[in-house]
Amino acid sequence: MVAQHRRLHHAVMEEIVQDSTARPSGGYTDTIVVQGDRALQVKRCTLRRIHMPLRTPTRTSYGVHTSRDVIIVELETVHGAIGVSECVAMREPTYTEETVFTAWHILQDFLVGRLRDKVFETPADLRDFSDGLLAVRGNAMARASLEMAVWDAFAAETQTPIHLLLGGQEREIPVGISLGMESSIGRLQERALQAAEDGYRRIKVKVSPGEDLLPLRAIRSLLPDMPLMADANSAYRTADEAVWAELDELSLMMIEQPLAHDDLVDHAALQRRLRTPLCLDESIRSADDVRRAAVLGACRIINLKPGRVGGFEQSRRAHDFAVHYGLGLWCGGMYETGIGRLHNIALCSLPGFDMPTDVGPSERYFVEDVVNPPVTFSRPGHLRVEELHGVASRVNWTLLDRYTIDSETIHFRH
Ligand SMILES: [Mg+2]
Numbered sequence: 001m002v003a004q005h006r007r008l009h010h011a012v013m014e015e016i017v018q019d020s021t022a023r024p025s026g027g028y029t030d031t032i033v034v035q036g037d038r039a040l041q042v043k044r045c046t047l048r049r050i051h052m053p054l055r056t057p058t059r060t061s062y063g064v065h066t067s068r069d070v071i072i073v074e075l076e077t078v079h080g081a082i083g084v085s086e087c088v089a090m091r092e093p094t095y096t097e098e099t100v101f102t103a104w105h106i107l108q109d110f111l112v113g114r115l116r117d118k119v120f121e122t123p124a125d126l127r128d129f130s131d132g133l134l135a136v137r138g139n140a141m142a143r144a145s146l147e148m149a150v151w152d153a154f155a156a157e158t159q160t161p162i163h164l165l166l167g168g169q170e171r172e173i174p175v176g177i178s179l180g181m182e183s184s185i186g187r188l189q190e191r192a193l194q195a196a197e198d199g200y201r202r203i204k205v206k207v208s209p210g211e212d213l214l215p216l217r218a219i220r221s222l223l224p225d226m227p228l229m230a231d232a233n234s235a236y237r238t239a240d241e242a243v244w245a246e247l248d249e250l251s252l253m254m255i256e257q258p259l260a261h262d263d264l265v266d267h268a269a270l271q272r273r274l275r276t277p278l279c280l281d282e283s284i285r286s287a288d289d290v291r292r293a294a295v296l297g298a299c300r301i302i303n304l305k306p307g308r309v310g311g312f313e314q315s316r317r318a319h320d321f322a323v324h325y326g327l328g329l330w331c332g333g334m335y336e337t338g339i340g341r342l343h344n345i346a347l348c349s350l351p352g353f354d355m356p357t358d359v360g361p362s363e364r365y366f367v368e369d370v371v372n373p374p375v376t377f378s379r380p381g382h383l384r385v386e387e388l389h390g391v392a393s394r395v396n397w398t399l400l401d402r403y404t405i406d407s408e409t410i411h412f413r414h
Contacts, residue, residue, distance in 0.1 A: 032158050032165065033122050040081075040120040040157045042150075043413045045112045046074040047104060050403040052337060053367050058180065065091075068335050068365075069100045072400065073107070073149040074392075075115070078413055082392035083153020086340035087145035088307035095282070095334075096308065098141045106142040108408060115150075116412050123165055126151055130313035140285060140310040147311030148343055156390030161346075163385050166312060168349025172382045176202035176356035177364075178231065178333075181211060185218045192219045192226075199380025201356040202227035202253060208235040213246055220250060227356070231256040234282060238266050244274060253355075254279040254301050254328075264289075267298040277301050281332060285309060287317035294325035301328035301355065306347055307340070315347055323352040330355035338362050338371025342391045345375070349385040359383065370403065372396040 034040060050070050057064045071087035089096075089103040111133060120126060129150060133143040155162045163169065177200040182188040192203055203223070205215050207230045219228055229252050236243070236258045247255060254277045259266045261282035271278045277300035280293055284302055286309055293299050302322050306315040322329040329352045331344050336359075344359045361383070362374035369375070371394040378384035388394065 032160050034158055035121055038079075040150075040154055041078045041413065042115045042118065042153070043076045043078045044409055044411045045115060045146075045149075046076075046407055046409045047107055047112070048072040048074065048400070048404045049100065049104065049406040050337075050370070050400065051405045052370070052403055054335075055363070055365055055367055058335075068337075070337055070340075071100060071103055071107070071145060072337075072339065072404075073145045075149045075153045077153055077157050079157060081153055081157040081390070083149045083151070083156055083390055084339055084392045084395060085145050085147075085149035085152055085343065086307075086336055087141050088305070088334035088336060088340060089141040090334075096141065096285075098139060103139070103142040103145070106136065106139045107146060108410075110136050111142060111146045112410050115146075120150065120154055123154070126154055126165075127313045130311055133310065140314075141307045144307045144309070144311035144314075147313065148306065151312045152343070152390045152392065154390075155388070156392055159389045161387045161389060162343070162391075163346040163349035163388075166316060166346060166350060168346070168351070168385065170385050170387065171349060172378060172384050173345065173348045173353065173359075174201040174356040175360055175377070175381050175383055176200055176204055176227075176229075176330075176358060177360065178204040178206070178358050180206050181208070181215075185215060188215050189218055189222050192223060196223055196226055199377065199382075200360075201381045202229060204229045204231050204256070204358070206231050206233065208232065209240060209243065212243060213250075216247075216250055216252070227253045229253040229256060229279075231281070232258040234259060234261045238270060244270070248274050248276050250276075252276050256303060257281040257283065264293055264296050264298040267293075268296040271297055271299060277328065279303050279328075281305070282308075284318070287314050287321060290318045290321040290327070291325070294321065294327055299327070301330070303330060303332040303358075304347075305332045305334060306344065307334055312343075312347065316350070319347075319350050319352045328355050329353050331357045331359055333358040333360070335365055337366065338369040338375050339391050339395065341369075341375045342371060342386075342388060342394060345383055345385055346388065348383075357383070368399060370396050370400045372399075 279301035281303040362369035
């Protein structure tokens, strides 16, 4: 199949039309065109549920997790190219309302069928497809996983780097680390020192009422020059008066999502009182939410996660809004496997991503990643946007098969 696909690739490349009349809109690569029977059509879609052991257990409000369950979407085109993507929904509905099981249901019963009879000739068709998925309300993670698999398949089919399809460029991205709540301040300081030694460009600390000033000051005193930020995951209320003034004294890079997960208005009121920039994460569910947040003054920085806003096209628009309104921008992580990780890195190729990402090397999360080679620093504290013609070429299929605990294939064409 690989040889067949290579032959086909050469044929496709010969037919790629450099359309001089195409007007790239907002930096998109609109000159990649595959026409006629060379156009991308999906032959089959396979949904897999995989079970990946985590390197270190993570503590959540639901207890301690030692593994991550993930849906992998795999598409095969009629020409044999493979597109792959990852759904970032978690096991429990604690970050957004979606879970692995709701995402599976939405994909299987409402989304995957939309690939039937679809013909993709240009990136504009990918964008139309992305917009069509908006007919399914909410469920952004399920939508994103299918949408990103189609972009990935298009990159493989046309042998175009994903970041070029998105309108980005090869670059190095600075990487920050996110530290969870540790058993003691001493342990947290150890982790922070190690992160500095490993080259991380900023440190983020998870905070909650009563567990905020002490850990932040402990890191600040140890590493005075290290950019430092706090992520509150919606743990505070506006009325937590005393803490805001003290947090504002710490010269933090930003305070991430202090108030309710679905709020913009209260954040705007809080931002007016603080010198420290607020960053919105959970509140940003769509590209338009970036515009709304900017207009309201709800934050000065956006943590963008492609899974949470519905995929590459919606992320692209969110990026453009952030640039337009002068907001800082970075890409967050959702404990992705290498598949989602490489997609996040491709997205960071866009010029508006001007702050360190949370997307780190594979080894921080997994014993063994499903991509080979795994994602590693290009130099300490940096990841390089790679020339990747779709992520499937990097997947370790043997390992992916081993981790797969459930799968379902939908055939469209033979
Ligand atoms: Mg966050």
